[in-house]
Amino acid sequence: MAPSTSPPVSAASLILGAVPWQHQLLSHLTGTIRADLPTLGSALGAVGFRSIIHYPVRRRMHEWGFFRGFDQAADLDADLRAVTEELRTLDGGRRLIWIHLHTTDLPWKGEPGEAPLDLADLYPYADPALPLPKVLRDEARRRYLEAVRRADRALGRVLEALDESGHREGTLLAISALHGIELGEHGQILYGHNLGRESIQVPLLLDLPDAWSTVPLAEHDRTVEAALRFPVELTRLWPTMVQVAGGRRLPMHPPSLFEPAAGPALSSLYLMNGVNLHSAVFPDSAVEQVVVESRFAMADPQFYLALLAQAAIDAPGLERSPRQIFEGLRRTFLGAPPWSTLDAETGESTVTWKLERWRRVRGTERVSDQEAAARRAAMAYTAWSRWLGPEETPREAR
16 A cells, blocks of 8 residues: 555655655655655665665755665666666675656557647546546556556566576565556546545565565465455565665564554545545455545635646636645645644534445445444544654644
């Protein structure tokens, strides 16, 4: 389960092995990651590893603190030439190589002669008031699946280069994703807008070094059915890799994949259009997911137009600048607790929730039992509080 559907927030969680509230990069609109938390690069550096992260190197990534503790941050070239050459010439030394394949990023190519499908074609449908037309949804799905196939071929080139190095048997290989992609299943598009199944359920493949091949994972039944019964938080990848490397996790970290996990898999999405979202996926025979919505401000009717303008997409009817809209929400967000919000006039709770049951392969169905939904919401809050302590406002938490 992805810790968030916001790309920078989820990436920070993987790099730090921490949920968003712990590392405090809560949104692309606010915060930097806490300087006192060790990145995967610094944790492995402490036990003798050299680390390089191949990632889209942008100014904001440095400002957020993404590359702290890594020996080198390098932009990923489109043909993977630098990465594959680096892998082919491995000398057997202890090193971490983080490779972020962005092959599935927009634009999505089509058949020869077809125009690419770009952000401007899809982003207007991030607004749940604008349903994604079926024709466009089908076309987007076809293009996205082709992008996934390109990513698969790129990953194949990476693995071939690792094989050629002669060091595959001594490598811990982890393959995952920062978030999923939604194409209208929960009324929105792409990622970073809600915590539906399509957005938080991502692949996780782990190939252990030969020396660890006989050590069972905690959820050791690796069938498809078991994968559905035991949703795994991606933040557990950090302590797993550190444990294999001979390091130690901090008390704030979740258990590694060699240890049993208690409670649901948690995800969060902060500072949306006046709401924070929290998801808990429960590891039962019938997988259930509760999504809790905590409203900290009135929804801004021009929020989605501001998102378009921020992405340099035409936004007719936008009356205020995106900065004005986002800054107004941000100021209110910083002074409100992440879960237990109250209406300023009535004093009543502004927290709502919904419960869904996951179908075996894909899709969900709504659970109408409101008492069951309320129990799951309470369990989600308890699980969140167990890890993160009493609620504070984002301003206090900083």
